[in-house]
Amino acid sequence: MPIDPVKHLGMLVKQARLQQNMTQEQLSVKSGISLRHIANIEKARASASFEIAYTLIRELNIPADMVLYSDRIDQDELTQETIQLIRSRNQNDLKFIKNSLDNLIKNLDEYKENE
Numbered sequence: 001m002p003i004d005p006v007k008h009l010g011m012l013v014k015q016a017r018l019q020q021n022m023t024q025e026q027l028s029v030k031s032g033i034s035l036r037h038i039a040n041i042e043k044a045r046a047s048a049s050f051e052i053a054y055t056l057i058r059e060l061n062i063p064a065d066m067v068l069y070s071d072r073i074d075q076d077e078l079t080q081e082t083i084q085l086i087r088s089r090n091q092n093d094l095k096f097i098k099n100s101l102d103n104l105i106k107n108l109d110e111y112k113e114n115e
Helices: 005-019 024-031 035-042 050-059 064-068 077-087 091-113
Strands: none
Touching: 005 035, 005 050, 005 064, 005 077, 024 035, 024 050, 035 050, 050 064
8 A cells, every 4th residue: 555645745744743842833843844834744734845845854853764655664663762862962962872772792702601
């Protein structure tokens, strides 16, 4: 079953906006897109032009593959949740998360070797 691109973009925009604790009004100010248009996109009442979609994707840090190829991405729910958590973090947080994850994986591998 093909994905409705209007509904899909609206869902991604709303999800990313909420994960960043951003209101529609804040997104409107940040992106220069009218509040009404953002609300209509999120509710799939309006489609977005390429320029508007591009602006929203960039402002909300939504990976383009999530928009264009979501039906082809084969990831389980836990992976998706983890990716969403990481996606909402700033650069310093990402460095910390990466270092922590590297150490965690190293320790896990060592633990498995000694089992």
